[in-house]
Amino acid sequence: MKIMTCPLNGPRNITEFQCHGEVHHEVDPTTASDKEWSDYLWMSNNTAGVVREWWCHTPSNYWFLAERNTVTDEILATFAVPADGPLGEVK
Amino acid sequence: MAAIARSPFAGRVNSNHSRALAPADVIIHDLSPNGRTGFKGVGTTDWLTTKVPSIPERPNRATTLSDGSIVARLGKDEYLLLNGRKSSISLSAGLDETWASESTTSASRMGYPLPRADSHSWLYLEGKSVPEMMAKICGVDLREQSFPEGEIAQTIVARIGAVIIREVGVTSEGLHLLTDFASADYLWEVLEDASAEYGGGFVLNGRQ
16 A cells, blocks of 8 residues: 655545646746746646645645655655745756 | 434434444444534634634644534634534534624634535444444554544545544544545445444434
């Protein structure tokens, strides 16, 4: 059984979680060009290596961030969403 | 905010469930007819602090009030409130009414109601074999040494989302189990099956 550590609920079976994809730098819709906006909406980096992702612990609906190696599927760290400041997209 | 349905288990319980069970068994009580409610959102903690004598210091902790009502903190600004089983006062109904009246006049943010009576069924499981039985259908270690009084687990039980609470101040080894109301029929069969080997099961009356 694969275990993931939720910042709120602690270590849990990976089946309690959903991955919601890479963290993207949020662009300002009022100033972004069409290309920047469509990149933000539709394009994924699909990085082979360490990425920062959105995850959700579904029983508590708690959203948090995780760093995962997409090659080995190893979860390196999980942490709560910062109250302010950047979410730290890994490029 | 009164519940629409009385209990999702009502159609399943019959006179066969009036049998007496030995203390060591897994005994399952349906507390769904009892009142419960919830509040969530920015400002909830500040508002609720002024309404109840004590609130849990962190998420995933529960406190029991003097009348037996339970205040369960599920998140930074999310609470579940369960009425005391022997209390003549309905904590949940009182808070729902207070919130409704204050929300029209309050200048500060006070969250929003999250009604639980029609979204979650409410069972109470007691008996020495409860942690052992739950180990078959839940990945969290619910034995008393790792899941002490006042602790809450938001997890999956038999593949459905659940809130499990070990009540403070109750000497019997019991757990509150709140799960999706619409999955109650399925949960009934799971629990009947899981508890059968311990000679336990559902009983007709709510917890005494």
